[in-house]
Amino acid sequence: PARARAARRRLGLFVYPAEMVATRSGADTAAKGLTFDGPTSGGSAHNVMTRNAPHPETLLVRDRPGQKRRRVGDLTQCLVNGTVGECVSHRAEGLPVWRTGMLLVVLEYFAFVAVSMFGNIPAPKNVSICGFLELVPNWVFFLYAHVAAAGVDCTVFAALAIFRKETAESGNKGIGVARGLLMLLCAVCLAGFSAVPRCLWDVHQNLVLCWVVATSAAMFLSLLRERSCEGYSVFPLFLWSCGTFTCITFYYESSMRFYVAEATTVVAYVLWCSNLHRVFNRKTFSVACFLCLDGLIGVTLLLLFRYNQTKVCAVTGQWR
Numbered sequence: 001p002a003r004a005r006a007a008r009r010r011l012g013l014f015v016y017p018a019e020m021v022a023t024r025s026g027a028d029t030a031a032k033g034l035t036f037d038g039p040t041s042g043g044s045a046h047n048v049m050t051r052n053a054p055h056p057e058t059l060l061v062r063d064r065p066g067q068k069r070r071r072v073g074d075l076t077q078c079l080v081n082g083t084v085g086e087c088v089s090h091r092a093e094g095l096p097v098w099r100t101g102m103l104l105v106v107l108e109y110f111a112f113v114a115v116s117m118f119g120n121i122p123a124p125k126n127v128s129i130c131g132f133l134e135l136v137p138n139w140v141f142f143l144y145a146h147v148a149a150a151g152v153d154c155t156v157f158a159a160l161a162i163f164r165k166e167t168a169e170s171g172n173k174g175i176g177v178a179r180g181l182l183m184l185l186c187a188v189c190l191a192g193f194s195a196v197p198r199c200l201w202d203v204h205q206n207l208v209l210c211w212v213v214a215t216s217a218a219m220f221l222s223l224l225r226e227r228s229c230e231g232y233s234v235f236p237l238f239l240w241s242c243g244t245f246t247c248i249t250f251y252y253e254s255s256m257r258f259y260v261a262e263a264t265t266v267v268a269y270v271l272w273c274s275n276l277h278r279v280f281n282r283k284t285f286s287v288a289c290f291l292c293l294d295g296l297i298g299v300t301l302l303l304l305f306r307y308n309q310t311k312v313c314a315v316t317g318q319w320r
Helices: 002-011 017-025 057-062 064-083 085-092 101-118 129-133 138-169 173-195 201-226 235-249 256-279 287-312
Strands: none
Touching: 064 085, 064 235, 064 256, 085 101, 085 256, 101 138, 101 256, 101 287, 129 138, 129 256, 138 173, 138 256, 138 287, 173 201, 173 287, 201 235, 201 256, 235 256
């Protein structure tokens, strides 16, 4: 047994307690000849542990408060990057507030939710965002269409940025093309179900389901590929997961819970787009860009939706 232990020690197959503690704690007190039984030959008075010395594991215990503080700091940073990180980075660089168009996107979507819910608009029997869109006046619908247009704009930007990143860093155009096409699929589906009303049920619902699946896959791939990038946050993915899970749970229930779940997924998508702006350093999505370029896209979505609702649908507004 003694020869076997010596052989295992030479081969690195066995680590004695003193060496293990020294490795975990990073202490420099583990020298040759060190044991817990007292000093032996080969160790000095300064590098020898005895039975009366403090247990080495206390070094690890003492560091736990510092670890907790670091974890709280990491969670706080994740939350900031995933919500207002784009705005904070712009302010840190000395850019004016009007250069952050995402602030207006979020405010406009909250305005749409507030008006549709509390603006004396008759609620559909099946309470949902798509149900409200067939009933609200055009100016209220435009608030939604404008936000959807911003989502299309930001998703197309992210598709191009991801393709360039994957091609430049990994040199793998296949991954870049696949991820870029996946992002474009998200943009096409988002524009599609925003232009096709729910009265065209099959087309509308297939576009919604495709958007949810494609976005979920794109967000997960972003976690795998961009998690080490400066400014990346997993919070939008977490919020998206909560929203989609709640939507599935209350899918067959006409209630405010389903409406809130839908609104949560929309907010999560907006935050994800904003975080991608932060990761890929987009500085051109200003308030002017949102009002002008995305405004034109929003008007187009509005016109297409009303045309399909009035000319293509056999029955509309039956959700009252």
